[in-house]
Amino acid sequence: FHNSNIQNGVPIAIILQYGHGTGTGGWVEGRDYINPAIQPIFDQIANDAWKEVKRL
Template structure:
């Protein structure tokens, strides 16, 4: 006669597998982050190219959620250049330079792909 006895539970294994799953999802966001930066850089109006080359992204993981944020580091005299290109700005002589909506059209396809991927994952469970 052969018998087995098991003591304890699989809590540590379960936690490990949950962390592995989270890392896989962050890897997906990393892919979308790189794609978003490339899309924003190519859509950014160019003079010197500094603003276009200053796009970055950050992935934040908090309990129960993960987020991705895009930001531009080109700031001149306290003014974020990407924002004034987007929304417009006043000039020294009282004129106005009209902004150009380049951020939303550039990043929307990336957001659509994230939603599509998330929906596919949810419906495949």
């Protein structure tokens, strides 16, 4: 993943995706938001590739 939001050397998108420890010893569970957002792009790539294979 590419993320330009870096705070204190930490890529924010990654810690939101996978979770992170807190300064007080707690844990914030990650939330899968990247994969659902890009799934339609992967689906389109697969569909386009399959159309090309069938065309040949």
